[in-house]
Amino acid sequence: MAITATTSATPSLQATLSKARLEQAKREAENAETKVEALQQQTEQAEQEVQAKRENVRELSTRTALEDTTYMGQLRAARSAVAPATQDFLVRMYAATSAKFAASGNALKSSLNGRPFINTLGEPTGRIVNLSI
Numbered sequence: 857m858a859i860t861a862t863t864s865a866t867p868s869l870q871a872t873l874s875k876a877r878l879e880q881a882k883r884e885a886e887n888a889e890t891k892v893e894a895l896q897q898q899t900e901q902a903e904q905e906v907q908a909k910r911e912n913v914r915e916l917s918t919r920t921a922l923e924d925t926t927y928m929g930q931l932r933a934a935r936s937a938v939a940p941a942t943q944d945f946l947v948r949m950y951a952a953t954s955a956k957f958a959a960s961g962n963a964l965k966s967s968l969n970g971r972p973f974i975n976t977l978g979e980p981t982g983r984i985v986n987l988s989i
Contacts, residue, residue: 940979940980940981943980
């Protein structure tokens with residue numbers, strides 16, 4: 857009868873396959889970790905970009921609010937300082953007293969037929985009085 861070795865110096869096929877699977881699993885785990893790190897860096901960059909964009913929005917909103925308040929005052933000032941009803945009252949008052957002015961030699965002429973002056977917004981802001989007549 858011959859004696860045979862139950863273990864040999866070379867690993868069995870099953871052990872070799874298991875070792876290969878283990879190495880492949882380690883490589884896949886390392887690849888996954890690398891991907892996770894790359895995705896975390898991308899996430900951080902995206903979050904920084906979002907913060908920068910939000911800061912830009914806040915800055916532009918503040919600037920727009922300041923510009924609105926600055927230019928709205930100018931737009932309001934562009935309108936006549938005297939309301940149209942007040943202007944009509946003053947024209948009627950002038951018409952009522954113009955005889956006294958004409959008698960005293962004042963060159964101003966009354967013009968109740970003067971056309972109302974309309975600004976670019978379509979609002980009446982006064983009357984056009986031709987003083988050259």
